Amino acid sequence: xxxxxxxxxxxxxxxxxxxxxxxxxxxxxxxxxxxxxxxxxxxxxxxxxxxxxxxxxxxxxxxxxxxxxxxxxxxxxxxxxxxxxxxxxxxxxxxxxxxxxxxxxxxxxxxxxxxxxxxxxxxxxxxxxxxxxxxxxxxxxxxxxxxxxxxxxxxxxxxxxxxxxxxxxxxxxxxxxxxxxxxxxxxxxxxxxxxxxxxxxxxxxxxxxxxxxxxxxxxxxxxxxxxxxxxxxxxxxxxxxxxxxxxx
Numbered sequence: 001x002x003x004x005x006x007x008x009x010x011x012x013x014x015x016x017x018x019x020x021x022x023x024x025x026x027x028x029x030x031x032x033x034x035x036x037x038x039x040x041x042x043x044x045x046x047x048x049x050x051x052x053x054x055x056x057x058x059x060x061x062x063x064x065x066x067x068x069x070x071x072x073x074x075x076x077x078x079x080x081x082x083x084x085x086x087x088x089x090x091x092x093x094x095x096x097x098x099x100x101x102x103x104x105x106x107x108x109x110x111x112x113x114x115x116x117x118x119x120x121x122x123x124x125x126x127x128x129x130x131x132x133x134x135x136x137x138x139x140x141x142x143x144x145x146x147x148x149x150x151x152x153x154x155x156x157x158x159x160x161x162x163x164x165x166x167x168x169x170x171x172x173x174x175x176x177x178x179x180x181x182x183x184x185x186x187x188x189x190x191x192x193x194x195x196x197x198x199x200x201x202x203x204x205x206x207x208x209x210x211x212x213x214x215x216x217x218x219x220x221x222x223x224x225x226x227x228x229x230x231x232x233x234x235x236x237x238x239x240x241x242x243x244x245x246x247x248x
Contacts, residue, residue, distance in 0.1 A: 001035050001235055003027075003059065003094055010227075014101035014108075021100045022069045029066070029085065031094035035059045037238045040228035042220050042246075044095060046084050051242050053091045060088075063110075063224045065097025102223035103128045103172055108230060110172035113222035114192070117150045118143070120168055127179045129171035131186050137164040140190070140210055147192075153215040158201055161189045161210035168192055172219040177203050184209055194219035217246035 007027055011017070016025040028044075039057035041048045043064040052060045066081055067074060077085055088095055103110050111129035115122050120132035134143075140163050147155050167190070169183035174195025183191050184207045191209055194216035204211040225241040232239035 001237060003031075003033050003035050006035055006059070006231070006235065006237075007096065010096075010098070010231075013230075014098055014105060014227075016098065016101050019100045019104075023065055023097060023099045024067050025098055025101055027094065027096050029088045029093075029095035031088065031092040032058055035094070035237060037240075038228055038231050039240050039242060040224045041242045041244065042217055042224060044084060044097065045244075046080065046087065048242060048244055049084055049087050049093075049095075051244075053087065053093055055240055055242065056238075057091075057093050059094045059096065061096045061098065061224060061227060063097065063099060063102055063220050065095065065099070098224070098227070100128060102227065103220075105223065108223055108226045110220050110223040111170050113226060114151070114170050114172060114219060117222075118146050118170075120170065123167070126169050126186055126188075127171050127175055127182065128173075129169065129175075131183070131188060132168050132170050133166060134168075137166045139163060140165050143168075143190070144212070147212065147214050151214045151218050153218040155215070156196055156213040158204045158211035160205045160208055165190045165210065172223075173216055180204065180207065180209065180211065215246075216248050217244075 035058045037056045038059045039052035039055055040061045044062045044066050106112055115132045122130040122132050124131050167188045169188040169191045171193045175193050180191050192212045196213040228239040231237055
């Protein structure tokens with residue numbers, strides 16, 4: 001399949017022009033024009049890129065790409081980015097990244113899929129994710145067991161909210177403390193995300209909310225993997241998701 005046709009389809013599917021993102025969504029590194037093998041993963045670091053190329057990737061799709069607007073020197077190809085780019089160019093492998101579009105997508109997005117695997121009903125959008133609820137109030141210990149089993153992460157838990165969870169704000173990655181305040185105002189008693197700062201425990205206690213850090217990496221595996229499976233099922237291209245070890 002021609003790269004241009006696939007990427008045009010994905011741009012429309014993920015509505016990438018809608019997002020004022022702080023990275024480049026879509027093609028970041030141009031490789032060969034025809035695609036037969038797609039490898040997906042969370043972040044474009046050297047070990048992952050090497051494994052993707054060894055697996056035969058023509059197109060590598062990640063959630064976290066190489067180029068970010070808030071980098072200190074976004075126009076320098078030095079250090080790790082130079083090494084990563086060298087590997088891609090030598091293999092003529094394409095690199096695409098989809099960041100906020102893959103957090104927010106209602107079917108393929110990280111947050112939609114987290115709600116699905118945890119059996120939470122999406123009530124409405126919240127931040128980049130959702131305010132969601134179990135079918136009936138669920139014990140916090142049971143929710144934590146589901147996170148361990150289905151997100152594959154031993155979560156950091158701040159138990160400052162009720163033992164019976166009724167409303168959960170689900171925001172993959174590291175949304176920041178303001179989102180925790182907004183979640184409380186939206187009616188959430190529990191906040192589930194992938195990041196924590198030094199000040200978060202104080203804020204969670206003051207807001208009387210449960211806070212669950214389920215890991216930045218593990219909360220953001222779902223969207224890119226689902227996108228690869230969508231490509232495989234829609235276009236018949238070979239797909240493989242490569243998981244790496246990341247404790248964060």
